[in-house]
Amino acid sequence: MDGFLRHDRELEAAEAAPGLLTIDLAALVRNHQALAARVAPAACAAVVKADAYGLGAVPVTRALQAAGCRHFFVAQSGEADALLPVLDAGSRIYVLNGLLPGAEAACAARGIVPVINSLEQLDRWTETAREAGRRLPALLQFDTGMSRLGLPLDSLGEVVALVSAVPLDILFVMTHLASADEPDHVQNGEQRAALARVRDAFPDIPISFANSGGVFLGAAFHGALVRPGIATYGGAPVSGRANPMEPVVRLDIAVVQTRTVPAGARIGYGGAYVTPAPRRLATLAAGYADGIPRALSDRGAVFFEGVRLPILGRVSMDSMTVDISALPEGTLTLGSRVEFIGPHQTLEEIAAQAGTIAYEILTRLGQRYRRIHR
Ligand SMILES: *Cc1c(COP(=O)(O)O)cnc(C)c1O
Secondary structure, eight states, X not given: OHHHHHHHHHHHHHHHOSEEEEEOHHHHHHHHHHHHHHHTTSEEOEEOHHHXXXXXXXXXXXXXXXXXXXXXXXXXXXXXXXXXXXXOTTOEEEETTOOOTTOHHHHHHHTOEEEEOSHHHHHHHHHHHHHHTSOEEEEEEEXXXXXXXXXXXXXXXXXXXXXXTSSEEEEEEEOOOSSTTSTTOHHHHHHHHHHHHHHHHSTTSOEEOOOHHHHTTOGGGTBTEEOOOTTTTTOOSSTTSOOOSOOOEEEXXXXXXEEEEOTTOEESGGGOEEOSSOEEEEEESOOGGGTOOGGGTTTOEEEETXXXXXXXXXXXXXXXXXXXXXXXXXXXXXXXXXXXXXXXXOHHHHHHHHTSOHHHHHHTOOTTSEEXXX
């Protein structure tokens, strides 16, 4: 009875939500398994930073862990903290940015594994191990040409000497590909050659190399542990090619008002769009505060049962207006829902129209949607 009531209330709340963000955990797991199969015998981690690219780090981590994933990457130590309660004893969590001063002792005590990106971070983690009186795990990242994070390659000799003398267990040496989504980019080969120098300097330590794009560059880019993010979430790993991943995310937005306007009506802020003829309009309950890019003003669209409904005028903070003249009158009413991300409009299509990438669309999805994990 209780369970039934709770379910009922959940359904009601879902009905009342301005947007429904449906996350298909079964599809997510199948994506992970497809990537894992592609790179075997290398292991396949999951990058769950930024709340698992906006999809919910806790349910995503739970689902992937249940499917056998044991390696989880976040960007910041606070994100690792939040996932500790759901991690099994056999799973590890790594912090890509490494640790900011002051976070070391707590991370050591909690078993969080930092990626060491600089000599300062190496010093501080070594000091933490000495104070704790035990060896601590770490990953060691080298910068192979992205100029973002990692130890410089010209410090390789120095780092080899340092690492051999400190109470740290280096689990993997790693680097990050800057252009893996473009298979023909010259940088891929350059970074592979640079990483070969690191591998030769640390012959006994396994390598972590590929992100999503790197998984599709072939075995030479895999190492012993790959770190896909976007592909696990259904995003295209390689730009300009058919996306082999299954979609994971669907976003439906509620209609809050419909109206018919004559020719010459101004729509939204700035009155920027003026109707050339009478139009039927629907106002939708999500705007840029919910992650609908403002760049989609006058160019994006939503769909209803396959019919394209163009966004007219500027996207507001909490709403936007679409042209529903293509639908039979009365099709959409208060509370109807239209598709923003789904079978008729992929993440990549939305991103292209907004002049951005699928990663940004996902990670900006707002907190006001109701998230449903299936
Ligand atoms: C974000 C990130 C990844 C995952 O990248 P995708 O392109 O989403 O697969 C892997 N490694 C590092 C270092 C990252 O910062």
